[in-house]
Amino acid sequence: MDRNGDNDSLNDNILNGISGDSVLENMGEAILIIDPKFRIVYFNKRAENITGFNRGEALGKHCYEILRLYNCNNGCPVQNMINTGESFVDYCSELISKDELPIPVAIRFSILKNPGRSLSGGIIAIRDMPTKYRFSDSLKSAYSFQGIISKNKRILEIFEILPDISRTDASLLIQGESGTGKELFANAVHNLSLRQKNPLIKVNCAALPETLLESEFFGYVKGAFTDAKKDKLGRFQLADGGTIFLDEIGDISPSLQVKLLRAVQDKQFVPLGGTKTVKVDVRVISATNRNLEHLVKEGQFRQDLYYRLNVIKLELPNLRERPEDIPLLVDHFITRFNQRDQRNIERISPDTMEILLQYEYPGNVRELENILEHAFILCKGNIILKEHLPSYTIGIAGELEKIETRSDLMNQVETNTILSTLKKHNWNKIKTSEELGIHRSTLWRKLKRMGTCNLA
Ligand SMILES: Nc1ncnc2c1ncn2[C@@H]1O[C@H](COP(=O)(O)OP(=O)(O)OP(=O)(O)O)[C@@H](O)[C@H]1O
Ligand SMILES: [Mg+2]
Structure with a gap:
């Protein structure tokens, strides 16, 4: 044949x-x-x-x-x-x-x-x-856009409009739970835009204290503060001609919100300690896993800044709402990890897929990625099985199983330690309990449980 x-x-x-x-x-x-x-x-x-x-x-x-x-x-x-x-x-x-x-x-x-x-x-x-068993393979390319994988209706709709969104310079706000792909979408918008040859500069607004963040945004001039030995460009200036990605925007302080408003609105600002206004040509993309509208209502986020950032909004659905993506993403990560680690894992077994389809994914796609990373380490063959998943994915039964094995392991370690200490002290229980830092009666109890009373 x-x-x-x-x-x-x-x-x-x-x-x-x-x-x-x-x-x-x-x-x-x-x-x-x-x-x-x-x-x-x-x-x-x-x-x-x-x-x-x-x-x-x-x-x-x-x-x-x-x-x-x-x-x-x-x-x-x-x-x-x-x-x-x-x-x-x-x-x-x-x-x-x-x-x-x-x-x-x-x-x-x-x-x-x-x-x-x-x-x-x-x-x-x-x-x-049944649709829940949608093992992905061939259509990866049809469901992949700029490295983002999905067959979810809402995300496919976003794929459709993404080129148009990218062609404009309007501020874009990306909202979605942690790990839903906000940064991936920000990259895609920049890569599809006319600014693509210029830099995409990222600032994680949650990672820096307020004072540092301000100088990160706008830079400073020599002598602005004790350590300012020379001028330093801020991220807005580094992004000139390109895109600035303000990640975790929901976390910035009210005073910085005021300064950011001017930069986003007028595309101009004054570096720390400076006197001259700097003008830049940047497209602003911001992202947050917090609900900015709520923050505005609660008075924690300036409404005017919210409107400036939110000219176009993308809301990314979480993974729980799109189980149809799970097999596609599993396949995607298997291919990626196979290439990265020179492995040859073919697929995951149907009952393992069943578990992944039922899991809740508080950490969304990033969590699924981590789960598969874990499975890759444990899997020695070429099919990922249930036992290769972290036990928390299996639910309460899995947790109990884990605890049981762990306590078995602990008991084993304890038994070995007690026996070797006893041996070292020639079966002298007083010296043994002293070295182990436990009371003699405790040692006695443990020996009894271990079935070694005859030694005690
Ligand atoms: N649809 C997707 N297709 C492929 N990979 C994805 C997808 N969504 C997310 N990922 C992967 O999941 C991980 C998290 O994505 P990303 O960093 O873009 O999420 P995020 O929403 O910015 O998360 P956070 O709020 O925690 O910053 C990355 O490794 C990314 O490559
Ligand atoms: Mg992110």
Whole structure:
């Protein structure tokens, strides 16, 4: 069997015994039978439903032309089976239907051999899977924009308008919980803009105390304060011609809000200790995981500054609201970590995916990324399993399991320590309890629990 040749006639043996009203025809699974040249010789009704192609279109075509699985171009499973001599494989993927939609599917391949034991073809059985099992593969590029991965409707809408948003110079405010990708979106807007060749300067407004932050924003002139030995440019000036990204904007103090208002509104400011106004041409993008509107209502954030920053607003949904992204992101991070660490992890098992789909993700995409990072360390094979996940993702049962193992481990360490100290002191319990810093009666109790009373 070889994908490249296509002159052989269809192998009639394969179809022996399969008639129009056969069991195969009415099965709930899509069934495709292929000849040794990967051409479809049988295609049941369910296959028509799932793929959208009718029998007339499919028969005689190569299976990879009709199924268009990610793996068709990237380690064809049938070819792998032939190469490895396996007769059966079972896995999950996505096929692309006739109208170009990704359909998550579970697939079984088996090899057909004729009585002489040579290959006569293969059977491909396909079940479409519930949407919660959307294992991603092939459509990564369709759901990826500037390195941001999503198939969520709201985010796809943002992808649509992002080029337009990027072309304007209007201030942009990005709101979203921690780890939802605010910085990724800020990068994307800059990269898509005409300012892209000029700098994108970031300032984390929560990371610096107020006085330092002011000089970070606007710079200072020599002699402005004791340590100001020479002029220093502020981030607004460094961003001239480009974009300034004010991260964690909800955290700046009221007095700095006033100064920032002028810079954002008039694109001009006076460096610390200076007398001359500096004019800059910057686009302002700000981000926060706090609700600025609430802060305005509570009087903690200036309304005028809020309006200036919020000419355009992007609100990023958290990961709990878009579980459909979880398999895509899992796939994305697996690919990234494989490249980074020279690993060869293929996928995660279905029950592991089930856990990831149910987890709440207070830390959103960053947390999912960390969970997979953890799994990569523990996974020694090429499929990530439940036990490779941090136990907190598994819920209370997982926590208890963890505590149990930890306390087992602690007991073991304690037992070893007690025994070696006893040995060192020739089984003298007074010296042992002194060295261990515990009372003799405590040592006695512990020895009893350890089942070593005879030593005590
Ligand atoms: N849609 C996405 N596709 C791919 N990677 C993502 C996506 N969203 C977030 N990430 C990744 O998750 C991590 C956190 O993203 P980012 O730093 O942009 O979030 P944030 O909203 O700025 O978080 P914080 O509020 O904590 O600063 C990064 O490693 C980023 O690459
Ligand atoms: Mg951030």
